[in-house]
Amino acid sequence: MLQNIAIGQYVPGHSFLHRADPRSKLLFIILFATLVFLANNTVTYAVLVAFTLYAGLLSRLSLGYILKSLKPVWILIVFTIILHIFLTKGGAVYFQWGWFTVEERGIQQAIFISLRLGLLVVISSLLTLTTSPIDLTEGLERLLGPFGRIGVPVHEIALMMSIAIRFIPTLMEETDKIIKAQTARGANFTSGSLVKRAQSLIPIAIPLFVSAFRRAEDLALAMEARGYRGGVGRTRLHKLAFSWRDAGIAAAGVLLAITIGWWRA
Amino acid sequence: MNEENLLALQEVSYTYDDELGSRVPVLKDVDLTIQKGSFVSVLGHNGSGKSTMAKLMNALLLPEGGKVLVAGMDTSQGELVWEIRRHVGMVFQNPDNQIVGATVEDDVAFGLENMGVDPAQMRQRIDEALASVGMEPYLLAQPHRLSGGQKQRVAIAGIMAMRPSVIILDEATAMLDPQGRQEVLQLVRRLNRDEGITIINITHFPEEAVYSDKVVVMNAGEVLMEGPPGDVFNQVERLKAVGLDVPFAVRLRHMLAAKGIDLPFVLHQEELVEHVCRLLLTR
Amino acid sequence: MQITFDQVSHIYGKGTPFERVALHDISFTIPSGSFVGIIGQTGSGKSTLIQHLNGLLLPSAGTITLGDTVITSKQRLPHEQRRNIGLVFQYPEHQLFEETVAKDVAFGPSNFDLPEAMVEARVKEALEIVGLDYEKVKDRSPFHLSGGQMRRVALAGVLAMQPKVLVLDEPTAGLDPMGRQSILEAIYRIHQEQKLTTLLVTHSMEEAARYADYMLVLAQGTIALQGKPDEIFMQAERLRELALDVPETVAFVSRLNQLLPDKESLPNSVYREEELIAHLLERLSVPKEG
Known part of the structure; x- marks a missing residue:
């Protein structure tokens, strides 16, 4: 039913993630996305998965509910897996039937690439699940603020x-x-x-x-x-403020970046 | 200009282009004054020019002929527009299409943000405005979850926060259910009485006009009648001729009087009941 | 067409966190040819109720009988039956979409595979019923008409399907007194001429009082009252409890009767304005004996 679709998918709450500044969450996601693309071996992927699970805990939402965000992309994930299993070659041959083979590299890539997709979806869902659309816009506006000077x-x-x-x-x-x-x-x-x-x-x-x-x-x-005349001279009701939580997020980001940089092949 | 006249239209005319590109006059040399602190009802059927008049009072439209003065300020002087709009708040017909904010507090803040009010002060003014319309519990509610009447009250709160002198309701009750209509009317009556806000209620429900200080009847771009409700509604046939109804008590009395029953003019049902009762008992 | 609801309930979003009971155990019978006023506050279930009538919603429990057709939670209304039930939504002008008025009105009948000539004849007839000049409006864009005219076009779009049952959800909302009057008159005229069964959802007790011969009063998804208008209006106390008003005529009579001695009182069943005036004239023009 159309009327049952919630906007975004924000679930109100008071967890660590809910109360963190939307700007730090947005910045962290950019960093996380970069790290996901840098990860290239079992250890780095394991670190990312472990970290995402921990972030899920911090949101105090049920894991099942968070993983529901994968629903719209599961076809894409399955498709990626099949594609890699069939087409990526290299390493030991696990299975052979005529010209058709399943090889070690294929399996590995299938797992890595689908994890990459899944991690990105889950972590950005954590953002939208814990940040109200208004805060999100607010955060974006502040982050993009400097671009205003060059005419954006x-x-x-x-x-x-x-x-x-x-x-x-x-x-x-x-x-x-x-x-x-x-x-x-x-x-x-x-x-x-x-x-x-x-x-x-x-x-x-x-x-x-x-x-x-x-x-x-x-x-x-x-x-x-109601007197609207563009952004000039306008004040805003909401003021975003960084707190110790955001320092925590920054520290986690730095730590994660070092770990991935260190362990990647 | 008279100090007491908060709003004045002086020989105001306005035209618009219709579907085929020809010029249609909507207002023809309209003269009208609105006293500070009064409750004025503007009646007229669709296309009588009443909505155009409202937009002229808020400098959303500028007169093509004549002058519109708001607290002595001429709306055609560009630099005064923002001050005029702060003075004259408008509530429109469709409750959904005038709420900008994604939450009630954001919406009430919108006008204040436009005025450049200091955020620290904003909080207090929002709370006061919501209290004045009885919507404090809905501070963080999403507008689409509110009833029509509540949405209009939020719109009024958004105006109240800007500390206006006049609130114009441009058919603001037309899309509401009877309950919502009552909510909004009771609210503006209270704001008029307790806070001295001048109210201009543009409507086509005659019952809404009964309690006003002055009724203005618009027809074909002109002020057809103007005066206290008693004087205006007394002219039943003239109102009917321009497609307007009168309150029930007026209509009933008119019908009976037309058949030779001797009843004085009344606006309210209670009065009519008393007169009829007396007549029945003395016969 | 006779309409029967037998213990009908409707639950939105069953089994989800959004679950909400919109109708609960609704039963009534409307004989063919009635003009029924459906009254209730916003959220009382009126809109949900009428959407059951042409199968837009299926009951969660209970049985609906439309003529010979039965609708239950498992048994849908067949597509070709749908045209028998004309459903006019609130602000129906918002559903207009064609380039010309004639094409828009033809949308309904064309969906039921009627021959073109027949469709055209029906379009013409329907536009004339709602008081629009076919030749004048047929090639105009519906979006360039006035609000009242657009609503008539939308109404014609439903009438052109030649339904046997006409269901209207607040057909006068947002119109000025002239527009309200003329649309209601058009509806009443076609109701009588074509012997339709008409259901009018309205907030206005006056509208219900003027046209309805039977009334359903809904409150919180149940039928709080049903009966002939005079039976309903006599229960002023109950209506007030439901935050509904009685028509001004009824309020007038009950106020008057409070002041008058019993033997002088007016019949409580008077609710039509003309009737009230006739009564008063009769009482007031004849001098009391003695």
Whole structure:
């Protein structure tokens, strides 16, 4: 059901990860992603997996719930595994059937690459699970702040993101309503050829666009009426502040980087 | 200009382009003054020019002819626009489409952020504004989880935080259920009485206008009638001719009076009941 | 078409953390040709209820009978049956999407594979029922019409399917008094002319009082009251408990009766404005004997 989709997937809480500054979490993810790509042997991957599990514990969310984030990408992971098992050659031959072989390098790569994918997904889910969309936008805006000086419309981007977050549930409801209204008029979205099915989306897409534009127009007017005139001279309600938690995250980052750098082949 | 007149429209005219590109006048030489601290209702059917009038009062639109003065400031003077918008808050029809913030507190903060208010002070003003509309428990709520009436109250809180002199409700109750409508009306009546905020309620529900100090009836871009509710609603036939209804008690009394029953003009049902009762008992 | 709900319940998101009972043990029978007013606060289950009528939602438990068709949690409404039930949602103008008014109105009937000539005839008829001039509006973009006109086009889009049951969710929301009046009149006219079974969901007791011959009052997913309008309005106390108002006419009569001695009191069953005026005129014009 459309109305049951939560925005982002933020789960409110008070854990270490929830209370850390979104900027340090964002920066850490960038570092982590780099390290995941640097990892290239069993030890480094083991360190990363162990670290991710520990981070999961810090979020105080159930492991099962966190691993659910892998659901949308599992096909990709399985596909990667199959691809590597079949196509990557080298090392000992484990299995042979005619021209078809499964070799040591294939198995190894299958595990490493799928772990790489999985780790990235899980760690970034930890970010979205423990950071409210508003904090996330706030953090991005601050991090990108310096780029404002070279002409990047940072304030506008952040505002657009927060408005998008605000309107996602509204537009979801709207979509649900339009689908129902057209269904009541006999529209059929589930049968017929592919072309027919694509065509059947028009009665949903157009009203949705029209409504989104109407809302945008209304919103622009309402914002203007409340004195909005761009980012200049604007103050912000929320102030982000680093705490000891962020020092902890920084230390963990440095430690992790040294470990991976040391142990990688 | 008279000190007491917070808002004044002087021979204001405005036109817009229709679908086919021809110019359609929406307001024709409108003169209107709004007294400080008053509760004014503006009635008129769709297309009578009442919404355009609201947007002119907040400098969202600028008059093509004539002048709009807000606390003595001319809206066409560009540098005064921000001060004018701080003075004149607007609540629009669709509760969903005017909430900017992803949480209630963020939304109330929006206007303050635009004004460049110091964040330390902001917190206090948000709390005060939410208290004034009775929405304190919803500080961190997400707007889409609120009822229509609650959303409009949040919108009003966003305006109250900016410490306005006037709040214009541009058909702000049209999309609400009866409960939501009551919530919003009771709130603005209280803000008018207790905090001295001038209220301009643009509506097509005649019942909402009964308690105002002044009723303005718009038709085809002109002010058709203007005066205390009693004087305006007394002209039932004239209102009907422009597609407007009157409150129940007025309508009932009008129908009975038309058949020769001797009943004085009343606005409220309670009064009519008393008169009818007296008449029934003395017959 | 007779409509029967037998112990119908609906639960949203069963088995998830979002689980919510929207309808609980609803039973009623609406004879063919009735005009039913469905009243209740926002969140009382009205919208959920009407979505069951054309199979957009299936009951979690219980049985719905529409004419000869039975809907249960396992038995869907067949596609071709859907056109018998015209469902007009709140703000139906938001579902318009075609380039021209005529094409948009034709969307419904075309979905049921009718011959083109027949579709055109129905489009024309439907637009005229809602009071729009077919020749004038057929080639216009629906998006360039006024709000009230757009709503009529949307209504015509449902009428063009020639349903036997017409279900309307707050058809007057957001319209001005003239627009409200004329859309309701159009609905009532077609209800009578085509002998439809009509269900009108409304917040307005006045609207229900004016048109309905039967009423369902919903509260928290259950039917709090059902019956003829006068039976419902006589339970003013109960309605107030449900945070619903009685029509002004009813409030007037009950206030008046409180002041009058018993023998002078007006019948409590009066709720239509014309009826009230007639009563009062009769009582007031004839001088008391003696």
